Amino acid sequence: MTKNKELETYFKLMLAGGSTALYNYVQEHSLLADYKVGDTFSAKDFADKFNYKHGPAEVFLNSLIALGLLEKKADKYGISPVMELLKGNYKNLSAEYWAHLPVLLKTGTPFKRMDAVVDSEKEYQVQVKSLEWMMTPCAELMVEMLSKTRPDLLTKKDLQVLDVGAGSGVWGFNFAYKNKDAKVTLADWPAVLVVAKDTASRKNIIDRVTTIEGNFHESVWPDGIFNMATLGNVTHILTAEANKTLFKKIYKSMAPGGELVILDAYGEVPEGELARALYQMGLTIRTIQGRVFMPEELKPMLLEAGFKTFEFHSLDVIPQSMGMLIAKK
Numbered sequence: 001m002t003k004n005k006e007l008e009t010y011f012k013l014m015l016a017g018g019s020t021a022l023y024n025y026v027q028e029h030s031l032l033a034d035y036k037v038g039d040t041f042s043a044k045d046f047a048d049k050f051n052y053k054h055g056p057a058e059v060f061l062n063s064l065i066a067l068g069l070l071e072k073k074a075d076k077y078g079i080s081p082v083m084e085l086l087k088g089n090y091k092n093l094s095a096e097y098w099a100h101l102p103v104l105l106k107t108g109t110p111f112k113r114m115d116a117v118v119d120s121e122k123e124y125q126v127q128v129k130s131l132e133w134m135m136t137p138c139a140e141l142m143v144e145m146l147s148k149t150r151p152d153l154l155t156k157k158d159l160q161v162l163d164v165g166a167g168s169g170v171w172g173f174n175f176a177y178k179n180k181d182a183k184v185t186l187a188d189w190p191a192v193l194v195v196a197k198d199t200a201s202r203k204n205i206i207d208r209v210t211t212i213e214g215n216f217h218e219s220v221w222p223d224g225i226f227n228m229a230t231l232g233n234v235t236h237i238l239t240a241e242a243n244k245t246l247f248k249k250i251y252k253s254m255a256p257g258g259e260l261v262i263l264d265a266y267g268e269v270p271e272g273e274l275a276r277a278l279y280q281m282g283l284t285i286r287t288i289q290g291r292v293f294m295p296e297e298l299k300p301m302l303l304e305a306g307f308k309t310f311e312f313h314s315l316d317v318i319p320q321s322m323g324m325l326i327a328k329k
């Protein structure tokens, strides 16, 4: 019997290596930079433009289709929407973080401190738009899964949702997209909430959105009103003590029977294993104390805050790394 695990590992690394080499070549030589979505070109156009041999250029373009960077109709190529997106902020796939790895290993000094309260407003102002894109399938699935066992979630007239460390508002807004009467309160820094408010206007839910702007450790929240609260990708940038204090504050703001949903890279979908490990590595590169607190670590803190019962679900959608821990008041 062939040792499949070894073969799997070998092919996984070969594919990762080959994909990275092709992608980096495209970006370093700006091969697709001049094309917009909708522009089309033939393999010959491409080969002539860069003075490449036609045969290898065509094989190269076909491999970029397999990577998802190009699309093909008849014999014409065009860039995919994700290639358009990869011309922006995420162009280098966080290469500068990974380049810092030797320094981190030798000195323990992270690349930057995204968990420092003083820096978080500036840092997250840039990040949240892409986080919205990355977390949307998970947020949609969260609402879908919750509503299966909570029939009134999508129809309840006065559903009040609190989204703490809301960023783009992706978690809270997905309740408002599905329940046309839900009201959402977002707690985050003012500069970060500019992005969320813009989304709320575009999606016509702005009249149901309230913001609590400033440091969420210090801002004043209403007591006992929220039926749902979300805390997405936040516990991993806080210390255990800060998480405990925040859980108590959230508990106080929730209505009896209200539920807090904590979302983080602790799902249990096997296909998400590598994504979870690299996420933790990335956290170690960009924070001092950042680490994913597992549901079993969070539960005692939540019990101490007053929450009584728990439920856990993995979110089996891309990036397959996420899970949701639900704590009920």
Ligand SMILES: C[S@@+](CC[C@H](N)C(=O)[O-])C[C@H]1O[C@@H](n2cnc3c(N)ncnc32)[C@H](O)[C@@H]1O
Residues within 6 Å of the ligand: 117, 120, 121, 124, 125, 128, 131, 132, 135, 164, 165, 166, 167, 168, 169, 170, 171, 187, 188, 189, 192, 214, 215, 216, 217, 231, 232, 233, 234
């Ligand atoms: C990793 S992002 C997560 C954003 C969003 N929940 C998501 O999952 O896409 C963490 C968020 O917490 C916010 N945040 C961190 N510390 C904060 C603090 N002390 N006061 C207010 N917001 C804070 C950041 O501005 C950022 O929007």
